[in-house]
Amino acid sequence: MKGFRLSFLGFLVLVANFVTAKAELPPSAYEQFQADAPEVFQIKVDEVSSKFPGVFDRSKRIETVQATVVKVVRSKSGAKQGEKITLRYERLLPKAGWAGPSPAPALEKGKEYPAYLSKATDGTFELGAKGKSFETVKPR
Template identity: 40%
Template sequence: MKKFLFNITLLFSAKLLAELPPYVYEELQKNAPELLLIKINSVETNVSLFTETRVNVVAEVLEVRRSKSGLKKNDRITIVYTTFTSRPRGWVGPSPVPLLEKDKTYSAFLRKSEEVNIYMPAAKGKSFQ
């Protein structure tokens, strides 16, 4: 019985970490509440266990394409997310959110946190282009 439960758990876990098909990312982008053109002012990273990196970004809004939260041009926003800087060989999973670079410009698909005044990627690994 224990072996059966272990195998079921393993199968379920693998499904959760499988790469998403392109149409899923497109749908996430389409439904993102915020679509902005941003310039990165600062990037702070904090590497934790298992090569997981917490990223804090301060960005300036250069252009608003849509904004459910009411953002305007020249607003400064904080974006927080977690990404993996490296994965073990053979790892399968959704595209990781890229590590953004200071002074670069990105189209950003975001959503605003309901608890605090931060933004998070809305389209997983395809949230910044």
């Protein structure tokens, strides 16, 4: 019985570590996300709204960005140059020593960015390449 308890305890520790473990993704993963993104634009940021999701949750911010499509590289949704779009995404605020996937950056009003996106069912756009949705990952 004691051996069973130790085995079960070891199993629980293993499962707990597996569930909570996060690691940075290799550059090749971000390259693939960018290659697979259905919407690829150059955008100019017109407005940015950044809010915490709740009173007690300070681990992330919800970003709502109004932008103008400066250039269309590809668009499954049929977006056109000059079109005004809305992007919504969650931006993690990692603490010191954090290890995990790259968090999406805060975008700045007036600046231009490459944008690897996907269109949501509500008509807004979401991250198409996770934390590297607003920079081009160079192939290695």
